[in-house]
Amino acid sequence: xxxxxxxxxxxxxxxxTYETFDWTNNEVSEPSEGEVLxxxxxxxxxxxxxxxxxxxxxxxxxxxxxxxxxxxxxxEVVKSNSAEYVPGDLVIGNLGWQTYQIxxxxxxxxxDPKQAPISTHLGVIGMPGMTxxxxxxxxxxxxxxxxxxxxxxxxxxxxxxxxxAKIAGARVVGIAGTDEKIKYLKEELHFxxxxxxxxxxxxxxxxxxxxxxxDVYYDNVGGEVSDAVLRLxxxxxxxxxxxxxxxxxxxxxxxGMRVQPNLLVNSALMKGFIVSDYGAHFExxxxxxxxxxxxxxxxxxxxxxxxxxxxxxxxxxxxxGENIGKYIVKVADPEHN
Amino acid sequence: xxxxxxxxxxxxxxxxTYETFDWTNNEVSEPSEGEVLxxxxxxxxxxxxxxxxxxxxxxxxxxxxxxxxxxxxxxEVVKSNSAEYVPGDLVIGNLGWQTYQIxxxxxxxxxDPKQAPISTHLGVIGMPGMTxxxxxxxxxxxxxxxxxxxxxxxxxxxxxxxxxAKIAGARVVGIAGTDEKIKYLKEELHFxxxxxxxxxxxxxxxxxxxxxxxDVYYDNVGGEVSDAVLRLxxxxxxxxxxxxxxxxxxxxxxxGMRVQPNLLVNSALMKGFIVSDYGAHFExxxxxxxxxxxxxxxxxxxxxxxxxxxxxxxxxxxxxGENIGKYIVKVADPEHN
Numbered sequence: 001x002x003x004x005x006x007x008x009x010x011x012x013x014x015x016x017t018y019e020t021f022d023w024t025n026n027e028v029s030e031p032s033e034g035e036v037l038x039x040x041x042x043x044x045x046x047x048x049x050x051x052x053x054x055x056x057x058x059x060x061x062x063x064x065x066x067x068x069x070x071x072x073x074x075x076e077v078v079k080s081n082s083a084e085y086v087p088g089d090l091v092i093g094n095l096g097w098q099t100y101q102i103x104x105x106x107x108x109x110x111x112d113p114k115q116a117p118i119s120t121h122l123g124v125i126g127m128p129g130m131t132x133x134x135x136x137x138x139x140x141x142x143x144x145x146x147x148x149x150x151x152x153x154x155x156x157x158x159x160x161x162x163x164x165a166k167i168a169g170a171r172v173v174g175i176a177g178t179d180e181k182i183k184y185l186k187e188e189l190h191f192x193x194x195x196x197x198x199x200x201x202x203x204x205x206x207x208x209x210x211x212x213x214x215d216v217y218y219d220n221v222g223g224e225v226s227d228a229v230l231r232l233x234x235x236x237x238x239x240x241x242x243x244x245x246x247x248x249x250x251x252x253x254x255x256g257m258r259v260q261p262n263l264l265v266n267s268a269l270m271k272g273f274i275v276s277d278y279g280a281h282f283e284x285x286x287x288x289x290x291x292x293x294x295x296x297x298x299x300x301x302x303x304x305x306x307x308x309x310x311x312x313x314x315x316x317x318x319x320x321g322e323n324i325g326k327y328i329v330k331v332a333d334p335e336h337n
Numbered sequence: 338x339x340x341x342x343x344x345x346x347x348x349x350x351x352x353x354t355y356e357t358f359d360w361t362n363n364e365v366s367e368p369s370e371g372e373v374l375x376x377x378x379x380x381x382x383x384x385x386x387x388x389x390x391x392x393x394x395x396x397x398x399x400x401x402x403x404x405x406x407x408x409x410x411x412x413e414v415v416k417s418n419s420a421e422y423v424p425g426d427l428v429i430g431n432l433g434w435q436t437y438q439i440x441x442x443x444x445x446x447x448x449d450p451k452q453a454p455i456s457t458h459l460g461v462i463g464m465p466g467m468t469x470x471x472x473x474x475x476x477x478x479x480x481x482x483x484x485x486x487x488x489x490x491x492x493x494x495x496x497x498x499x500x501x502a503k504i505a506g507a508r509v510v511g512i513a514g515t516d517e518k519i520k521y522l523k524e525e526l527h528f529x530x531x532x533x534x535x536x537x538x539x540x541x542x543x544x545x546x547x548x549x550x551x552d553v554y555y556d557n558v559g560g561e562v563s564d565a566v567l568r569l570x571x572x573x574x575x576x577x578x579x580x581x582x583x584x585x586x587x588x589x590x591x592x593g594m595r596v597q598p599n600l601l602v603n604s605a606l607m608k609g610f611i612v613s614d615y616g617a618h619f620e621x622x623x624x625x626x627x628x629x630x631x632x633x634x635x636x637x638x639x640x641x642x643x644x645x646x647x648x649x650x651x652x653x654x655x656x657x658g659e660n661i662g663k664y665i666v667k668v669a670d671p672e673h674n
Contacts, residue, residue: 051602222597241601258593260559263609264578265388270607272600 001028001037003100004308008063011053015249015319020053021312022066028100030079035102037079040308040331041090043097044072044122045315046156048274050248060274068096072122074111075101076334085110088336092121099308099331116293123156123326124300125289127275132160132218133285134278135240137168139271140216144169147210149229152220153194154181156326157242160289161218162191163298170216173209175225177321184324189299203228213237221246223254230262237268249319301325308332338365338374340437341645345400348390352586352656357390358649359403365437367416372439374416377645377668378427380434381409381459382652383493385611387585397611405433409459411448412438413671422447425673429458436645436668453630460493460663461637462626464612469497469555470622471615472577474505476608477553481506484547486566489557490531491518493663494579497626498555499528500635507553510546512562514658521661526636534562544569558583560591567599574605586656638662645669 002025009022031037049071052063063069073095077085082105085091091108095101111121123129135157142148148165152158153174162172162185174185174194185191193209195202206228213234219226222244233239247254263270278285292298303323305314308331318327339362346359368374386408389400400406410432414422419442422428428445432438448458460466472494479485485502489495490511499509499522511522511531519531530546532539543565550571556563559581570576584591600607615622629635640660642651645668655664 219597222595226597241597244598244601247595247598254595254598255592256595258559258584258591259596260556260563260578260607260609261581261584261591263607264581264611265609267610267614268608270597270600271605272597272602273604274601277604 001100002026003028003098005068006097006311007068008053008065010065011055012050012249014251016050016053016312016316018312021069026098028102031081031102034082034105036077036082036085036091036105036108038075038091038095038101038103039078039335040073040075040095040099040101041334042074042119042122043308043311043329043331044127045311045318045327045329046071046128047243047245047248047318049315050319068098070094070096072127073097074118074121075103076336078335088334090118090334092126097311116290119302119304119326119328120293120300122328123302124160124298125286125293128156128326129160129289130278130282130285131242131275132157132164133289134275134281135242135273136161136164136216136218138278139240139269139273140165140218140238142168142170142216145171146215147171147173147212148216148218149173149175149206149210149214149232150218150220151175151197151225151229152243152245153185153191154178154324155220156323158218158220159185159189159300159325160298163189163292165216166190167292167297173206175206175221175229181324184301188301197225203231207232216240218242219244223247224256227256230259233262233266233268235266235268237266239268239270241270241272245319303327304330306330338437339363340365340435342405343434343645343648344405345390345402347402348392349387349586351588353387353390353649353653355649358406363435365439368418368439371419371442373414373419373422373428373442373445375412375428375432375438375440376415376672377410377412377432377436377438378671379411379456379459380645380648380666380668381464382648382655382664382666383408383465384580384582384585384655386652387656405435407431407433409464410434411455411458412440413673415672425671427455427671429463434648453627456639456641456663456665457630457637459665460639461497461635462623462630465493465663466497466626467615467619467622468579468612469494469501470626471612471618472579472610473498473501473553473555475615476577476606476610477502477555477575479505479507479553482508483552484508484510484549485553485555486510486512486543486547486551486569487555487557488512488534488562488566489580489582490522490528491515491661492557493660495555495557496522496526496637496662497635500526500629502553502555503527504629504634510543510551512543512558512566518661521638525638540565540568550574553577555579556581560584561593564593567596570599570603570605572603572605574603576605576607578607578609582656640664641667643667
C-alpha cells in the first residue's frame with residue numbers, strides 16, 4: 001500500500017518555510033506480529049515541534065534530517081496482526097506525518113468515539129489539556145480569589161488553563177493577540193479580562209486588569225509579553241513555564257531583563273516542565289478533564305484544516321497566531337465509523 | 338546615657354560610600370516596663386541591607402532616609418525593666434547600628450554563651466546559616482551523588498551551603514574570587530572543586546569541574562557568573578535564588594540571556610526566597626546547625642573588624658569580596674561575661 005510522508009528536509013533557521021519539508025511516497029509493508037497497519041485520521045501540529053527541528057537539546061530528542069516528522073496522530077486500524085486491536089479501532093499515538101503506517105501495539109492507546117469527539121484526544125482531553133492541567137495545578141497551584149494570568153490564552157493549552165483556573169475559583173486574565181480571540185475568551189469561556197498584547201497600552205491594560213497583582217502566571221509565550229506580567233507578580237507568585245512560542249523562531253538567543261532579582265524579592269517560583277514529567281499521573285488528568293468536559297465546565301474550540309498536504313501550512317500558522325484552540329489537520333475520514 | 342548612631346543619610350546610587358551614612362549622638366532614656374537597655378557587642382553587616390537602602394520593594398521594607406540603620410545585633414542587657422532579662426544577659430535581635438539602645442523584650446531572643454561562641458548567632462547558626470539551610474534543603478533538595486554548585490561560596494551563606502551539601506552526600510563545586518578563598522574552601526571545608534570566576538577560563542573550568550552537569554545551583558551572586566552555571570544544568574535542576582550581590586549596586590536594571598527557555602527544556606525549578614519565609618521552622622534549623630557545629634561537621638570562619646566607627650567600611654567591603662565567612666563588627670566587650 002502506498003503512503004505519503006512528510007520529512008524534515010533541512011533544519012529551519014528562524015521561521016520554518018515550505019523548504020523545511022520534504023515529500024516522499026513509499027510502500028507500507030504488512031504488519032508483523034504485534035503490529036497494526038494504521039490510516040491517519042487527524043494529525044496534530046504543536047508548537048513544541050519547532051524545538052525538535054533544531055539540532056539542540058529541547059524537550060524531546062531532535063528530529064533527524066531526512067526523518068519523517070512525528071507527533072500526536074489519531075488513526076484507524078486498517079489491518080491488525082495484534083491481539084489487542086481489530087480493524088476499525090481508533091487509536092492515538094506518537095506517529096509519523098504519513099497517510100498510512102505500521103505501528104507496534106505497545107505504542108498505541110485505544111480511544112472510544114462514544115466518550116468524546118475523537119479529535120479532543122489531541123486537544124482538550126489530550127496532550128495540550130494535560131499540559132494545562134499539570135502546569136497549572138501542580139506548579140501554579142491557584143487558590144480561590146487569586147489572580148491567574150495566562151499568555152497564549154486562546155491556544156490549545158491556554159484555553160484549558162483559564163477554564164481550570166476558573167474551576168479553582170481564581171480570577172483569570174488572558175493575553176491574546178486578536179479581537180476575535182479576545183471575544184471568544186470573554187464571551188464563550190468567561191475569562192474575567194483579556195488583554196491584547198499588540199496594543200500600545202498593553203502594560204497599562206494588564207495592570208488595570210490585575211488590581212491585586214499576579215499570583216500565578218502561566219507562560220506560553222515568553223519574551224516581552226511575559227516581561228510585562230512579571231512586573232506585576234505578588235509575593236509568593238508561581239510561574240509555570242510551559243512554552244516560549246515568541247522565541248522558538250529567533251535566530252539568536254533572547255536577551256531581556258534578568259528575572260532572578262524579581263523572583264528573589266517576591267520569593268517567587270518559576271518552573272519549566274513538559275507533560276511527560278507527569279506520565280505517572282496521566283490517567284487522573286484525563287479523568288478530570290473528561291468529567292469537566294461532560295459537565296460543560298470545559299469548553300473547547302478546534303481549528304481544523306483538511307488535507308494531508310496542508311500540514312506544513314498549519315504548522316507554520318501556529319507561529320502566526322492563526323488558530324483559536326487546538327490546531328488539527330484532518331487527513332481522512334475513518335472507514336468503519 | 339550617650340549613644341552613637343549611624344543613620345541612612347542618602348540613598349546610594351550604585352556602590353554605597355561614606356556619604357551614604359550620617360553619624361549622630363543621642364541620649365538613651367531609661368527602659369520602660371517590658372524594656373531593657375542594651376549595649377551592642379557584635380553588629381552584623383549583610384548584603385541584603387543594600388536592598389533596604391533603595392526606595393523600592395526588596396526583601397524587607399526600605400530604610401527611611403534619616404533612620405538609624407538596623408540589622409542583626411548581639412547585645413548585652415545593661416539595665417532591665419523586664420521580667421525576662423537581667424543585666425548581663427546576652428541577646429540577639431534586629432536592632433539599630435548604635436552603641437546603646439532601648440529595646441522591647443518581645444523583640445529579643447536570649448543566647449547562651451556556653452552553647453557556642455556568641456558571634457556564631459550572627460553567622461553559622463544564625464540568619465546566614467539558616468538561609469543556607471532552608472534554601473539548600475527545601476528548594477535545592479540535593480541528593481547523594483548529585484552535583485551542587487554554590488556561588489559566593491566563601492561568604493557567610495555559601496560556606497554553610499557547601500558543607501550542608503557535603504553532609505547530604507553531594508559533590509560540591511564552589512565559585513569564589515580569590516586564591517585565599519579557594520584555598521580555604523578546598524583545604525578547610527573540603528569542597529570538591531572551587532572555581533575562580535575572575536579567571537579567563539572560568540566557564541571551561543566550571544564545565545570540567547561538573548562532568549555530570551549541575552543538579553543544584555545555589556545562587557548568591559547573579560549576573561554573568563550565574564549565566565555560566567545555568568548553561569550546565571541538568572534535567573530537573575533546582576536553583577534557589579538566595580542573593581544577587583553582583584547586581585545590588587547596579588544603577589540600571591540588569592539584562593542578560595532570558596532563563597525561561599533553559600528552565601523549560603530542563604524542567605528546571607528556580608525559586609527566590611528569604612529566610613523569614615521559613616519563620617515557623619527556625620528552631621529545627623538552629624538545632625540541626627548547632628548539632629553539626631558541635632559534631633565538627635560544620636566549620637566556620639569570621640571576618641571580624643573592631644570598632645563601631647568601622648561599620649560602614651565593613652558594609653562596603655561586603656561588595657568588594659573582602660570577607661571570608663561572616664563579616665562582623667565588634668563594637669565592645671560584654672561587661673559581665
